[in-house]
Amino acid sequence: MRKYLSKFLNGKNSLSAASLILIITLFLSNILGLIRDHFLTQKIPTDVLSVYYAAFRIPDLIFNVLILGAISAAFIPVFSSLITLRKNKDAWEVTNSVINIAIIVLILSCIILAIIMPAIVGYFVPGFDQEKQHLTIKLARIMLASPIFFGLSYIFGAVLNSFKRFAVYSLAPLIYNLSIIFGTLLFADRYSVTGVSLAVVVGAFLHMAIQVPIAVKLGFRWKMILDYKNAFVRKIGILMVPRAIGLGANQILLIIFTAIASALGGSAVAVYNLADNIQTMPMVVFGTSFAMAIFPTLSEQASHQNYERFGYYFNKSVRSILFFMIPIVFGIYLLKTQIVRLILGSGHFGWSQTNDTAKTLGFFAIALVFTSIIPLLARGFYALHNTKIPMYATIVTVAISVLIAYILAPSYGVGGLAIAYSIGSFFNALILYLILRKKVIFDEASLAWYTLKVLVASLIMAIALQETLFLTELFVDKTHAVGVLLQTGIGIVIALLFYLLLAWIFNFEEMASIKIILARLTGRSIVDNSQEPGK
Helix, strand or coil: CHHHHHHHHHCCCHHHHHHHHHHHHHHHHHHHHHHHHHHHHHHHHHHHHHHHHHHHHHHHHHHHHHHHHHHHHHHHHHHHHHCCEEEEEHHHHHHHHHHHHHHHHHHHHHHHHHHHHHHHHHHHCCCCHHHHHHHHHHHHHHHHHHHHCCCCHHHHHHHHHHHHCCCHHHHHHHHHHHHHHHHHHHHHHHHHHHHHHHHHHHHHHHHHHHHHHHHHHHCCCCCCCCCCCHHHHHHHHHHHHHHHHHHHHHHHHHHHHHHHHCCCCCHHHHHHHHHHHHHHHHHHHHHHHHHHHHHHHHHHHHCCHHHHHHHHHHHHHHHHHHHHHHHHHHHHHHHHHHHHHHHHHCCCCCCHHHHHHHHEEEHHHHHHHHHHHHHHHHHHHHHCCHHHHHHHHHHHHHHHHHHHHHHHHHHCCCHHHHHHHHHHHHHHHHHHHHHCCCCCCCCCHHHHHHHHHHHHHHHHHHHHHHHHHHCCCCCCCCCHHHHHHHHHHHHHHHHHHHHHHHHHHCCCCCHHHHHHHHHHHHHCCCCCCCCCCCC
């Protein structure tokens, strides 16, 4: 057992294994995230929960702008190129410089923000009264420690990704969510959201700590290096600036949405975030996971200028995302009320909040296919060492979303914010695709035909699901959790059976991949006949 566990944690993962690991662990992490939200809504009044989510925006701003841009867009391509070229010494020197620069910048940023917090919170949540604004300041100051730990954690995670060690990296979010869950259960009754905020900081530390041993095994040794003049460090800095601007624009979008929601009512900020967390789960599991798993491979092919295989891997990932996400969109839209009630409907979360969150979730679901493909499209540019195009696309779509939000929020409430976000996501994906198709060979005719077949299969599945929901209304009591669970479970089983049957009839190649994965899990051997170009 110890041998297999060591191999799982330390072994290098193939593309299929990496995708499987990331899908499973991201799925589990998001399940834990939903369990976290369940206990939060059970233990904490929704209007107070709005304060907690608003306070999150400030630490998130620091992390997304200063760290996430450097890691996702700049560090991995540069580090991967050095490892591919067997320049390991240079790679570790660059890593140390990036870590040390990040520590200094993050600590200084957090200290400055903690000092000026009272002066800026009013701009973040203008609709909150004085008591809620004071609580927002307190919680934000506590959680300002988390970007420091997350910053280091994501750098170590990038190292693991570059070596294609996804197992421990993918376990980190599980540890983070478990920390918040235990913090909520142990401290929410006595310390309310203050106890939860402390659990967030502990979770961020554990998110980092679990990845350090594997990074050390791979060769990392901390050194006090601050070589900001190093050519590779400077390249990371140059590459990260556009990405940081793009992420900053996206954070401005979320801050503006939070400001608008704070004026819509006591629970509006929480309703928006809770609906967003639910729709994020399938997007992360079937969108971000594929993008993360394929990114080192795309970077490697780009470094060798092998654009045929680059296009092959990219197109294959697009098809996989469409295969999963199109039916999920139909399913979430039809089951939105049941999903929200099952996940959040307890304690302080009543039917009024359920209906508001379900309506918001429905508007989010419309654009799930686009939000799921955006991470892959963006990483296609990052692998080509181009971070400017995603930045420009984000700035344009943020402007569109903010304009639409201001127009729709007075009439549609929180749902108007979700509509604005969905329309912006559509334009973001469209812009990235239209530009990337000039650089990457897309088999557009085949992709269009494939998309049409998935749409037909998903539509038939949706009709079967709708009829199932109608029939179960005759004998299911939806006022009780057991009845909602029974209706939802029957609906999901019927929908899944219909879709898998149609996928088999249409001979989707993803069905063969599923068979291979199941065979490997059960110890059987099946030959994978899919052929990569150049092999």
